[in-house]
Amino acid sequence: MSAAAATEATLTSQEYIKHHLANLTVGEGFWSWNLDSLGWSVFLGLVFLTIFRSVAKKATPGVPGKLQCAVEMVVEFVDESVKGTFHGKNDLIAPLALTVFVWILLMNMMDWVPVDLLPWLISLATGMQMADIYMKPVPTADPNITFGLAGGVFFLIIYYSIKVKGVGGFMKELYSQPFGHWSLYPINFILEIVTLLARPLALSLRLFGNLYAGELIFLLIATLGLYQLPLHFLWATFHLLVIPLQAFIFMMLTIVYLSLAHEDH
Amino acid sequence: MNLNATIIGQLIAFVVFVIFCMKFVWPPIMAAIEARQANIADGLAASDRAAKDLELAQEKATSQLKEAKVQAASIVDAAKKLEAKIVEETAAKAQVEKERILASGHAEIETERNRVKEELRAQVAVLAVAGAEKILERSIDAAAHSDILDKLVAEL
Numbered sequence: 001m002s003a004a005a006a007t008e009a010t011l012t013s014q015e016y017i018k019h020h021l022a023n024l025t026v027g028e029g030f031w032s033w034n035l036d037s038l039g040w041s042v043f044l045g046l047v048f049l050t051i052f053r054s055v056a057k058k059a060t061p062g063v064p065g066k067l068q069c070a071v072e073m074v075v076e077f078v079d080e081s082v083k084g085t086f087h088g089k090n091d092l093i094a095p096l097a098l099t100v101f102v103w104i105l106l107m108n109m110m111d112w113v114p115v116d117l118l119p120w121l122i123s124l125a126t127g128m129q130m131a132d133i134y135m136k137p138v139p140t141a142d143p144n145i146t147f148g149l150a151g152g153v154f155f156l157i158i159y160y161s162i163k164v165k166g167v168g169g170f171m172k173e174l175y176s177q178p179f180g181h182w183s184l185y186p187i188n189f190i191l192e193i194v195t196l197l198a199r200p201l202a203l204s205l206r207l208f209g210n211l212y213a214g215e216l217i218f219l220l221i222a223t224l225g226l227y228q229l230p231l232h233f234l235w236a237t238f239h240l241l242v243i244p245l246q247a248f249i250f251m252m253l254t255i256v257y258l259s260l261a262h263e264d265h
Numbered sequence: 266m267n268l269n270a271t272i273i274g275q276l277i278a279f280v281v282f283v284i285f286c287m288k289f290v291w292p293p294i295m296a297a298i299e300a301r302q303a304n305i306a307d308g309l310a311a312s313d314r315a316a317k318d319l320e321l322a323q324e325k326a327t328s329q330l331k332e333a334k335v336q337a338a339s340i341v342d343a344a345k346k347l348e349a350k351i352v353e354e355t356a357a358k359a360q361v362e363k364e365r366i367l368a369s370g371h372a373e374i375e376t377e378r379n380r381v382k383e384e385l386r387a388q389v390a391v392l393a394v395a396g397a398e399k400i401l402e403r404s405i406d407a408a409a410h411s412d413i414l415d416k417l418v419a420e421l
Contacts (some may be wrong), residue, residue, distance in 0.1 A: 017341045025269070025368065027269070028268065029269075030268075030269050030270060031270050032269045032270060032271075033269065033270050033271055033274060034269065034271040038271050038273055038274045038278075040276060041275060041278060042278050042338075045278055045282045048282075049282060049285055049286065049290065052290045052294070053289055053290055055294065055296050056289060056290045056291075056292075056293040057293070057297070059297035060297060061296075061297050061298075061300030061301040061303075061304060062301070064297075065300075070298075071294065072294065072298055073295075075291070075294050075295065075298065076298065079295070092283075094291060094295075095283065095285075095286040095287035095290065096283050096287070096292035098286060098290070098291060099279075099282050099283045099286045103282065113306035123414070139275075140408075142271065144268055144269060144272045144275060145271065145275045146269070147268065147272050147275075148272045148273070148274070148275025148278075148279060149275065149279055150275045151272065151276050152276055152280060152283070193367070212303040228275055238408050250340065
């Protein structure tokens, strides 16, 4: 990292940080794609599914192997979290929670990859200048990724609200509470819409904010020269807490929101 | 922080991954876990049952052992009684036999004595005759004096 920073001596710290916060993007305007975020996101999702699918195929009720034990621990942890919060019958919520938890955990763990390692490897492989390489490997530090996840959860909230309560019931819920009197229905409606929209927004921004800030601090530390090494170690150690916690919070809130969507008021 | 089509890409990936997980990952793993839980529950129940069975068997064995001990004691008692009876009977038989043998011995001795007595008597008669002959220096007609001899013999 420090060596890599030295090779970018032509960049000021400000330019260095700005460069590292930029995505590898193709396309114009809204129809542009962050290839690094999306690529890493899909890759890590495939890593998750490959490992878990390989265990699922060979899963035995007898004596499990070590990998099966590890996978079962995660599955049971998620299952208990779901059962503790959601009491209805739904075949989607538990696998959804598992996917969300492991996938976000893997994406967050990309925060531990040294910020200049991947660009340096790419420059070694292709001979490109470091300053020309854009590579942000933490998908959850990209708001597009977290909005994509929260958007999926939001659609599920709407879908199950309507499925359980019907369109009428769902609409009634939006204007008939918290105040019971008809004259206050517009105010109710505004409050409820805000509540409804705040859920996916808070979900995605919380995850994005934590990981983006973590990444930013890593970048700031990387500009410090030789002193960065112990600081990197401290900050990475702190992420031992942040990374699983953020994945867990996202999973738990997903379960809570979906179980609220199932409840009739 | 610029929002772009990446959101759509991520949303599609999310939906696909969740569906895959729901169809192909979660059910087999959960099935394996639940099957193992059932196995373990069965095993625990079986071990409980086995422990109870063992307790019962131990109780049964203890009672059977007690019964056997009582039975053995009664058999030993009976055997002792029988033994005493046999000893008694044998002793009685032996006594009878002894008396019989003694009696027959006595009888034999008696008959022998009688026979010897008869023999002696006869020989005494002959000796008496021989003695008398010597005294008289002449022959005595045994037949003529048999009455005297017989009297003599009878007196012996």
